[in-house]
Amino acid sequence: MALGAGSASAAPRLFxxxxxxxxAGNTWAQQGKITGFRCAETKDNSWALxxx
Numbered sequence: 001m002a003l004g005a006g007s008a009s010a011a012p013r014l015f016x017x018x019x020x021x022x023x024a025g026n027t028w029a030q031q032g033k034i035t036g037f038r039c040a041e042t043k044d045n046s047w048a049l050x051x052x
Contacts, residue, residue: 012048012049012050012051013048013049013051014042014046014047014048014049015039015046015047015048015049016046016047017047018039018041018047020047021039021047021048021049022039024049025037025038025039025049025051028051034051034052035052036051036052037049037050037051037052038050
């Protein structure tokens with residue numbers, strides 16, 4: 001589950017797993033809210049979704 005609020009294309013969102021990050025990115029892309037994304041593991045073992 002995302003830890004931030006606001007639009008999908010703002011600052012990176014943090015997720016507890018790679019699967020949750022990918023699912024959110026795929027959903028937002030299918031809804032047309034973002035054109036692309038990548039998920040990257042952070043130092044604290046969370047996953048950050050970077051959208052564009």
